[in-house]
Amino acid sequence: MARRIGSRYTAHQVLGRGSAGTVWLGDGPDGPVAIKLLREDLSEDRDLVGRFVQERQALLSLDHPRVVGVRDLVVDGDDLALVMELVRGTDLRTRLEHERRLLPQAAVAIAADVAEALAAAHAAGVVHRDVKPENVLLDSSAPTGPGGAPPALLTDFGVAKLIDAPSRAPQAAAGARIPSQRRVIGTPDYLAPEIVEGLPARKAVDIYALATLLYELLAGFTPFGGGHTGAVLRRHVTETVAPLPGIPDELWQLLLQCLAKAPASRLRAAEMAAGLRALVPELEDLPRLDIDEPAADEPEPVPAGAVDAYASGAEQAPPTDGGRPLRGAVPLVRASAPDSNRDTHTSMRVPDSDELAGGARGTARVPKVPGQPRPGSARARQRTPVRTRRLRLGIVAVAIAAAAGIGGWVAASGDNGGAPPGGNSEQSSPEEP
Numbered sequence: 001m002a003r004r005i006g007s008r009y010t011a012h013q014v015l016g017r018g019s020a021g022t023v024w025l026g027d028g029p030d031g032p033v034a035i036k037l038l039r040e041d042l043s044e045d046r047d048l049v050g051r052f053v054q055e056r057q058a059l060l061s062l063d064h065p066r067v068v069g070v071r072d073l074v075v076d077g078d079d080l081a082l083v084m085e086l087v088r089g090t091d092l093r094t095r096l097e098h099e100r101r102l103l104p105q106a107a108v109a110i111a112a113d114v115a116e117a118l119a120a121a122h123a124a125g126v127v128h129r130d131v132k133p134e135n136v137l138l139d140s141s142a143p144t145g146p147g148g149a150p151p152a153l154l155t156d157f158g159v160a161k162l163i164d165a166p167s168r169a170p171q172a173a174a175g176a177r178i179p180s181q182r183r184v185i186g187t188p189d190y191l192a193p194e195i196v197e198g199l200p201a202r203k204a205v206d207i208y209a210l211a212t213l214l215y216e217l218l219a220g221f222t223p224f225g226g227g228h229t230g231a232v233l234r235r236h237v238t239e240t241v242a243p244l245p246g247i248p249d250e251l252w253q254l255l256l257q258c259l260a261k262a263p264a265s266r267l268r269a270a271e272m273a274a275g276l277r278a279l280v281p282e283l284e285d286l287p288r289l290d291i292d293e294p295a296a297d298e299p300e301p302v303p304a305g306a307v308d309a310y311a312s313g314a315e316q317a318p319p320t321d322g323g324r325p326l327r328g329a330v331p332l333v334r335a336s337a338p339d340s341n342r343d344t345h346t347s348m349r350v351p352d353s354d355e356l357a358g359g360a361r362g363t364a365r366v367p368k369v370p371g372q373p374r375p376g377s378a379r380a381r382q383r384t385p386v387r388t389r390r391l392r393l394g395i396v397a398v399a400i401a402a403a404a405g406i407g408g409w410v411a412a413s414g415d416n417g418g419a420p421p422g423g424n425s426e427q428s429s430p431e432e433p
C-alpha cells in the first residue's frame, strides 16, 4: 500500500526494519529512494525533531561514494523521515549470516570501503557512532571487487545522535535507584572503551568499531562479544584481543592498533583506509580462517535468581540460550522487554554493579558448549530470527550507575539529565583525533 511522505515522496514497500524505524522503498522527484520513517515515539519528541532539523545540513552535505547519501529530511505532521539514496543489495549482517566468515580479501576490501566513508565523514566533523555490519550496505548492482566483495556503503549517519538526548534517558532510572547516571549509545559489541568509561564519542570510536567489525568478518565473532551486556562492556575496557592465527602480521598489527584501548593510539580513518587498501592484493589466495571461537573460561553457573531478577517487574524474562542470557538480548530497562510489534530500539535494563564488575551474573566469556555455537557468534546468530536479533542489537540506551563499583570506569555526570560528560555532540571539532 502506497503512502505519502511529505509532499514529494511516496513509500511503496517495506525494505527492512531497524531500531529507529522502518525503511521503505519509495519514489521522489528524482527517482527511486529509500525512506527511513522514524518511529512514532521519536517523531513525537519535539527535542528530537529540533535536532533532526539542526542536523539537516551536516547530513545532506555528506557526499561520498562510500556513504549512503541522505537526500532529504522530511518533517511532516507525525512523519519524520530520512530520504536516502537507494542501495540495491543486502546489508553486511545478512551476508555474514550466510557465510559465517568472509574471505580475508573480501573482508579487508569491505572494511577499506567503510574506512573511506569514515574518513570523509570525519573530515566533515561527523562521527558515526554506530558502525556495525547492520549499517553497512553491499551494492549488488555494481561489479564485485576483490574476493567477490560488492562495494560497501556506510549508512545511518546521524541516527545515533538523534536518539541520544537527555529527554530520551531510559525510563528505568526511576526504578533503578541510581544516584546519578549517564547513558551510552551504541551497540555493545562495537563500543569503544572510552565510551564505556564515560568519555565523549570522538572520531576514534568509529575506528574501534570498524576494527571490531573487520575482526568479526574474519573470525565469525566479535573480539569482546558474548554473554551479558555488562560483561561485554567490561571486556572492552579490561581484556586484550585474542589473536587471529592465519592472517598476515601487517593486518594483525593494523587491527591491534585500531583496537587500542587508548583512542589516541588508534589510526585515523584515512590511515586505516590506506593501510587496508594496500593489504588487499596480498590476501588474494588466503582462504577463510579456520579458527574456533575462543576457549571459554570455566562455565559460570547462572544463578537461579538471575533470570528471575530480570523478569521482576517485567512482563517476560529475556531470551536465553541454555539458561544464559544471549548477547544484547537482556533488557537494561527494568520492566521493559523488546516488543516485536514495534520498531523500537531495544530498551535495556541498567546493569548492576555486580554485572559490570564481571561477577556471577556478569560472567566471563560465555563458554562454548560442545556442538553448540557460542552465544553472540555468527553461527548463533544464524539460529536467531533476523527480525528478533535486529530488535535486540539495535541502538541501545544503556544507563550505567556512576557508583557501579568498577574502579572508576564511570565518571558521574552529575545532575545533567543523563547527558554524557562533555555533552552529546556528535559533531567534533576538526582538530580532534
Ligand SMILES: Nc1ncnc2c1ncn2[C@@H]1O[C@H](COP(=O)(O)OP(=O)(O)OP(=O)(O)O)[C@@H](O)[C@H]1O
Pocket: 015, 016, 017, 018, 019, 020, 021, 022, 023, 034, 036, 068, 084, 085, 086, 087, 088, 089, 090, 091, 134, 135, 137, 155, 156, 390, 393, 394, 395
Ligand atoms: N538506503 C538503503 N537502501 C536500501 N535498503 C536499505 C537502505 N537503508 C536501509 N535499508 C534496508 O533496511 C533495513 C533496515 O535498516 P535500518 O537502518 O532501519 O536498520 P538496521 O541498521 O538494520 O538496525 P538499527 O537501526 O537498529 O541499527 C536494512 O537492513 C537494509 O536492508
